[in-house]
Amino acid sequence: MLPAPAEDVKQRPLQRFLAPFAASRAFLFLWLGHMVSFLGSSITMVILPVLIYSLTGSTTIMGMIMAAYMLPNVIMLPISGHIVDKYDRVRIMMLADVARFLIMAATAVLSLTGVLSIPMLYVLFAIYGLLDGLFQPAYAAMRATVFTPDIRIAANSLTQMTTQAIRLLGPSLGGLLVTHFAAGTGFGLDAFSYLISLVCLIFLRRVLTGRYNAASAPAAVQTAVPVKERIAGHWKGDFKEGLAVLRSHPWLWITILAFSFINICYGGVTTVLVPWLFKVHHGWSPSVYGLALTFSGVGALCAGFIYGLRSSWKHRGWMAYGGVLLSGLALLALPFAPNPAVAIALFALDGFGLMIFGLIWEISLQELVPQEAFGRVASLDMLGSFALLPVGYIVVGSLADAFGGIITMALFALAGIACTALVLMNPAIRKFQ
DSSP states (O other), rough: OOOOOOOHHHHHHHHHHHHHHHHHHHHHHHHHHHHHHHHHHHHHHHHHHHHHHEEEEEEEHHHHHHHHHHHHHHHHHHHHHHHHHHOOHHHHHHHHHHHHHHHHHHHHHHHHTOOHHHHHHHHHHHHHHHHHHHHHHHHHHHHHHHHHHHHHHHHHHHHHHHHHHHHHHHHHHHHHHHHHHHHHHHHHHHHHHHHHHHHHHHHHHHHHHHOOOOOOOHHHHHSSSTTTTOOOOHHHHHHHHHHHHHHTTHHHHHHHHHHHHHHHHHHHHIIIIIIIIIISSOOOOOOHHHHHHHHHHHHHHHHHHHHTTTTOOOOHHHHHHHHHHHHHHHHHGGGGGGGGGHHHHHHHHHHHHHHHHHHHHHHHHHHHHHHHHHHHHHHHHHHHTTTTTHHHHHHHHHHHHHOOOOHHHHHHHHHHHHHHHHHSSHHHHHHHH
């Protein structure tokens, strides 16, 4: 790789964070809508487990509700790639935002009036999961088209950094809301965030439609606008094409298969058992849990900053899975944290390790996957990551009730570490550049 010109090196920070705004109004609206809705979701993900444990105190119920969210999400993913490639992606995102607003607004009203029950949460979050299963591949496909080659590196860097910045604010805000106000207030803020996202998507669609009508947009961006000329193949054929892309790169398919198990181990611990550890086992206030999630974002921000200091890194396979190992070790030590400060520090290490992996994974997807197949591959990636999570949530919650949360956390963290070490034995992973 040739060294960057001196002028480029000097201006690199400004180019990295400001160039997408100057070059693309479409990026501005896509970025802003995602940031606002992600803030609302971050608040909900703190309030929901606190509310469930307040109502039931059961890790099994927590696991079942997360399974009710994930199962429809997983069912939707195999055909989501086909849908977002066939129809107007922005319109799909708009419809999903309207529906998610209605779901969260209903949850807020039911919570504030004191009639929200566990069966209602099952139904509401099952519908919410179905909508997420449609929205996320559409968002990934739009990001692959709006992030055109001239701004792609800067746009991805800015999106990752600001997403982690939201992780600093959202969980702490959620912890404060549930501590000093009603849980329904947080659900209401989440609902409002989807309205703001909807407005941003309306402006995004106007920008893309205007470019399409003027015949001035790149072909990749024009695909965001519905055209009769688009070929609408059967979803099974699209699914097979996505699989063919994955099979051609061992790094991709091995990692997706590995994370179908690693996500069960790490995701089950962080989603089901960590809230129990903070609230039930230790009796710490919800604000401490929110602060821990915030510092997970701090660790991720540090990882993103360090990774961005260099234009290239050697041994990316070792780096990526080294980050996964670091995260597993942090989760393994978490049940034995003697005080909130140590637990928060371990959460920071967890965020640092997963961010290193996430950056390398996202960059490798954009390098290896053809843009015209990105939506289908993104849906397959999500399917591999999430397919077994509903089972994992139920198993983790049930085992915790049967054998104890501390033992279950240690066992699943060790299982994730063992899987990561096994994957690193494959030369295609170790030598990935």
